[in-house]
Amino acid sequence: MMDTTSYEPPGRKLCGLDIGTGASCIYPLLGTAQRPWCFVATDIDEKSLEYAKTNIELNHMEALIRLLKRKPDDPLIPLDAEGIHSIDFVMMNPPFYASEEDMLSSAKKKARPPMSACTGAPVEMVCEGGEVAHVGRLLRESLVLRDRIQWYTSMLGKVTSLDALVEKLHEHGIDNYAVTEFVQGNKTRRWAVGWSFGSMRPADHVARGMKASFWKKLLPPAVSTELLVLPATEPVDPVVSRIKEVVGALELMSWTWEPDAARGLGRTRENVWSRAWRRKRSRAHPGEKQNEAGARTAASESEACRLGFEITIVVRTSETRVSLHWREGHDAHIFESLGGFLQGKLKDFRRNL
Numbered sequence: 001m002m003d004t005t006s007y008e009p010p011g012r013k014l015c016g017l018d019i020g021t022g023a024s025c026i027y028p029l030l031g032t033a034q035r036p037w038c039f040v041a042t043d044i045d046e047k048s049l050e051y052a053k054t055n056i057e058l059n060h061m062e063a064l065i066r067l068l069k070r071k072p073d074d075p076l077i078p079l080d081a082e083g084i085h086s087i088d089f090v091m092m093n094p095p096f097y098a099s100e101e102d103m104l105s106s107a108k109k110k111a112r113p114p115m116s117a118c119t120g121a122p123v124e125m126v127c128e129g130g131e132v133a134h135v136g137r138l139l140r141e142s143l144v145l146r147d148r149i150q151w152y153t154s155m156l157g158k159v160t161s162l163d164a165l166v167e168k169l170h171e172h173g174i175d176n177y178a179v180t181e182f183v184q185g186n187k188t189r190r191w192a193v194g195w196s197f198g199s200m201r202p203a204d205h206v207a208r209g210m211k212a213s214f215w216k217k218l219l220p221p222a223v224s225t226e227l228l229v230l231p232a233t234e235p236v237d238p239v240v241s242r243i244k245e246v247v248g249a250l251e252l253m254s255w256t257w258e259p260d261a262a263r264g265l266g267r268t269r270e271n272v273w274s275r276a277w278r279r280k281r282s283r284a285h286p287g288e289k290q291n292e293a294g295a296r297t298a299a300s301e302s303e304a305c306r307l308g309f310e311i312t313i314v315v316r317t318s319e320t321r322v323s324l325h326w327r328e329g330h331d332a333h334i335f336e337s338l339g340g341f342l343q344g345k346l347k348d349f350r351r352n353l
Contacts, residue, residue: 001151001178002089005200007265007308007327011036014088017149018042019076019138023051025065027091032064040087042068042078077141079148092154094134132161135193139168146197153194155182159215162191166218169195175330177220178202180209199305199328223326225339227311228346230320236313239322242349243311246342251281253305262313265327267305271334273341307334311342322346 003010013036018027021041028039043049049067056065068078075081077090135154142152156162162179169177177195184190191210194202201207201223208219228239244257247266250273255266270277308328314321324342326335 001153001194001202001206004203004206005150005196005198013037015039017077017087017090019090019092020044020094021048021052021067022093023048023055025052025055025067027093028065029055029059029061032061033059038064038066040066040068040078040082040084042070042076044070044072075141076138077145077149079145086148088149089151089153090138090149092135092138094131094154094156130161131156131158132164135161135165136168139165139172139195142195142197143172150198150200151194151196153178153192156191156193159189159191162193163218165193169193175220175332176201178207178209179215179218179220180206181211199308199330201326201328203325221326221332221335223335225324225336226321227324227339227342228322228350230322232316232318232320234320236315236320239320239346239349240313242346243322243342246345247311253303262315264311265308266311267308267328269303269306271307271337273338305329306331307338309335309338 002012002014006012015038016028016031018025018039018041021028021043025041028041031037031039041052043052046069049069052067056062056067068082070076070078076092077087079085079087131154135156138152138154142149156165166177166179174195174197176198177193179194180192182190182192204222204224208222210218230236230239240257240259240262243264247255247264250266250268252272253267253269255264257264306329307326310325310327312323312325314323324335324339326332329335
């Protein structure tokens with residue numbers, strides 16, 4: 001998630017918040033051991049925090065993981081209480097069940113080997129309203145904090161909970177979100193949901209991590225589209241030149257082509273490839289001279305970016321694929337419009353070869 005929602009390369013330093021870290025403090029320990037990350041980890045249970053402190057010390061992670069004792073009625077995200085301005089991501093593994101009776105009833109319905117049984121204490125497994133209520137509480141706090149946190153995420157024990165929470169995201173107009181499924185062995189499944197008020201879009205393999213067609217309604221808009229497929233015998237250089245020519249002529253905020261990576265990155269304020277935009281521009285700037293690239297000088301970088309995109313060329317033994325990826329923005333229509341424009345330009349180019 002975090003690797004694909006930044007223009008920076010993977011491996012940047014991040015700070016996360018683990019809500020309800022538990023006695024093992026496992027997620028902060030894994031995160032700090034495998035990545036250049038630090039964590040704030042909270043819990044409401046004193047005994048769990050004591051064990052978590054011991055585990056942190058045994059792994060020599062005291063400088064990277066900070067434990068916080070919270071009360072049940074405290075905000076889940078303690079930014080203001082602790083004088084923290086922002087955190088990169090929040091993660092949570094909430095209590096699955098609304099009551100102990102709900103937990104026991106669920107266990108009776110499953111024929112599971114002992115190793116896959118839920119072994120958490122009631123404080124870890126049960127809360128009023130179950131996981132939908134708990135994650136709903138996180139959602140309400142996020143509506144206030146908004147982009148002080150880049151990504152809010154939570155694991156879920158029931159796919160029905162995922163359905164309910166995605167509906168809540170839609171109700172609040174949150175269009176930048178991700179859903180995925182975790183499969184453990186042959187039977188155990190868990191799900192996760194994440195959302196952001198920022199404009200950086202996660203890659204499809206992250207945001208659309210549920211393959212079954214009947215879950216299609218839960219998925220966010222796709223962020224990748226195929227522009228062109230070439231046979232392996234066809235040269236790539238003419239296609240690269242055409243992409244650079246077409247995109248370079250647009251009045252973008254920025255456009256760079258990285259030859260070693262065979263990709264281009266661009267950002268735009270408007271759909272500057274559309275006929276409507278060209279008509280509007282000609283009325284606003286009659287007789288204006290263009291530069292050699294066919295574009296006038298870009299306006300101030302302070303203007304908002306509506307679409308950040310990436311064009312990639314992947315060469316395989318059997319074929320070459322040219323793809324467009326939506327990296328930034330909230331408007332799916334402008335991404336789809338750019339995809340249609342580039343597909344048309346590349347197909348016309350191939351026909352004229």
